[in-house]
Amino acid sequence: MKRVVFGHSWLPYAFLLPQMAIIVVFFYWPAAEAVRSSFYLEDPFGFGSTFVGLENYTTALTGNEYQRVARFTAWFTVIVTFLSLALALLLAVKADHVLRGASTYKTLLMWVYAVAPPVAGILGILFFDQHIGPLVDLAAFFGWDMKVGVNYNDTAIAMITVSVWKQVPVNFIFFLSGLQSIPRSVREAALIDCQSATRRFFTVTFPLLAPTGFFLLIINITYALFDTFGVVDIMTKNEPANNPVTLVYKVYLDGFRGNDLGGSSAQSVILMVLVLALTVFQFRLIERRVHYT
Amino acid sequence: MIRNLAAAAFLLSSTALSFAQTEITFWHAMGGALGESVNKIAENFNASQSDVKLTPVFKGTYEENLTAGIAAFRAGEQPNIIQVFDAGAATIINAPGAVIAVEDIMTQAGMTFDINAYISGVRGFYAAPDGKMVGMPFNSSAPIMYYNIAALEKAGVTPPKTWEEFEAAAPKLKEAGFIPLAQSHLPWIFTENFHSRHNLPFATNDNGYTGVEGTKLLVNNDAIKTHFTKLVEWKSNGMFEWYGAGWADNQTPFEQEKVAIWLGSSGSFGGLKKSAQFEFGAAPLPFWKSIVGDAQPDGYQSFIGGAALFAMSGKSEEENKAVAKFFEYLTSADVQYQWHKETGYVPITNAAYDAAKADGYYTETPAAEVGITQLNLPAGEFTKGYRMGFYVQIRDVMNREYGKIFTGEATVEDAFKTIEEEGNALLERFAKTAS
């Protein structure tokens, strides 16, 4: 907190008002509404509703399909997070290392940040199209009969590829700036102590990047859980069928496509609890981070 | 904001100017070329009279259109007319007071309404249990068979009328270098219309028409399980291929002349004419002679697919009258014939069908008549249609389980058991929303 502050009776409230008004109307109210309607089964037109207690929760949590979606979401999140971080780190280390063209590489590797996920999804369906996709042809060359949209795992691989492609740039930017903030003296000391570049990376650079990495971990998990909606939506072409979808997409499917308001709300609340848990976890990490830096 | 104000100001001034004209809106889900046909109908309607001004608005997919309509209704800003697809019919018809039946809106406006003017296949699907027509069939289609003429000739076979005939012809088509069969919508073609073509019950409570309480799917039956067992067998023999749940993914290989026979919609006709650079023919959807027996040599009629128009309630009498006027215009023989010709959807009235025949349209393009022929086949006890809530999700369950069947993740037996269980659970949930 600031040591020096202004004293004023109503001014701080006036400054806070717009923010508070917006979050109360568009955050707290909807969140409360989601909790309320998760206990009801409602006629979509609003003519009637039945209080069903926890039924919407039990239906979701015990449903085979919901469990399958949850398992996929977990896997998808782990793989997308790991690959996006690993590839970005590799590229950042190399971009930090080269003498010539460093800023050109930097620009070329980061601009995809600005591409919207559904736009990435469109590129994805064209590249992975069963009949005309060049990546499917490439897979066939290696003897892999890839069938995106038919085979569950093949579709998952396509979705992961597109999601990682879209996410590598953000991680790259953070890792590169993390690397560049490592003081020169530390680098020189490391050079003298440690001849092997690989060992140098793991004993000196990697620990110094760990705070950035922890922060990015949370960012990437959030991305994989929520922001990939556009990728999933475009790549399943409105007919999910036996293709993998994420938990957020299921909320959308049941609520907007199927008009099952109660069921969809219950799933929203489950996700809220999940994100809450994730945030507590994030706090722990931030606390640790403070010790690092 | 500014734009809104300007729009409001404009609206105020324009209502003052054109006081006599009633403005009505029509939300639909007809994208692309179909949307242009809808726009043309609206323009012609507006030009044909001066009392009513109709504005059609494209709202996205069928699902999005319905959801938008529901949201608007809850906010009191519903359109006068909304297009709702077959799978969403139960949602809107079971909501008490959301719509005014077509029959009522027409008679209230002082017009005559004769259900016998409509072709028999379209009368029942969007009707109340007592037979009163609630939604007006608009874009009605039937699942039919398209075949590559050269491919069939090369293999020396004729278009199969029954699945037994297909089974005999398929090895020859395969021999000739083609994948004999593909289709574009398993729930619609091989589930809903499978029951209709064979006159098998699809759900209890008269396929769901007599009430939401206790409606149960009857989809876990031997006839359809035999059919899917056959499909799996054909697939492993290279006689059938499934390219996922996407419509176009299954249509494309037919257009690329890899697949000899493709099952699609009668409404696919216009698009195929553009994309298929070879001669193709059309024939009714095959059926199993072993199930239908000898009583019906051509099988039973299929359900109408596509969608219907619903007049939403909560509007002024004047606007309702305007809606009735538009419905009257839309069902006139000329408009229907034009729509039929442009889109491939079937004409919904006998008069329009007769006009097309008299015009020689079917001698010119015989394939265009297949859909309506199929809808005019003999009706059976269970061929009227189906009415089930949360049916969009039930279709999703079917699509998912069928996917599992064809990728070998589930047996036919297990898949249909799951569809029955999950489908019935959804129907039970829907019954609770209605109270």
Added chain:
Amino acid sequence: MTVAETRSDIVAAAPAVRHQRRISWGAVGDHAILIIGSLIMIVPVVLAFLTSTHDVVTIHREGLQFLPGGEFAKTYGNVLFRSGGFTGEVNGVTMTVNSLILGIGFAVGKIVVSMMAAYAIVYFRFPFGTFAFWMIFTTLLLPLEVRILPSYEIVQSLGLTNTYTGLIVPLIASATGTFFFRQFFKSVPDELVEAARIDGAGPVKFFIDILLPLSQTMIAAMFIIMFVYGWNQYLWPTLITTDEGYFTLVRGIKQILQVWIGSNIPEYGEAMALAILAMLPPVVIVVVFQSWFVKGLTESDK
């Protein structure tokens, strides 16, 4: 070239000088990896562009195209200027305008609202201050996606569907910006406030005359990030705008894709062209204002 880059070149130069005789293979490897990485980022977009210059039937039958075709003018002309919908009021240009309104409106709104709130939290001590802080902080927990259905219902019941207000304001209801400015304000030296006080400047004057100019770089960085975020919104505009007059470019893509599930040939060329148009402005902004953008992005977590 920014300060950070220059510094990194110096730092990178250190090992290079030392290993001058042995670096060649390592450097080749580094460049190879970076070139492959850059190609993976660029090639899909280049192919999408080349494909968008071909006609629909070619794309439908043959797939992605590796050479430019002759339909560039026609496809892009169609996408930009051909009016769609019955009212004829929507085309690529109106969608671009809507995307701009969303991107700029969201960025400006978010910056104004969050700067004000952060100022109140950092520079004042008042009852409920901590409570307000926690109320704002909690919004970081739940992204719009998980409360999407009730948010939609509320916007709809307020009659804000198909309005710019309904499109933009609910997106502002999260605290990312507030935290960003809170951290920045905390790093501003206390002496400035004292000096301002001695000069007799009140809180409003201090905010406008001293804090605002100090925050310029931060505001620019925030603007770029928020503009890109707003421009790229997909789920929310998909739900909130059903009136074609309010479609954004990213929303419009979904509309074109609709034909994928129907029985017509998908307008691949136009979908690609729209995708290219939709990514162009944010990409240009990010590339041109790279240093601000990177600064803003990497500082926001501190």
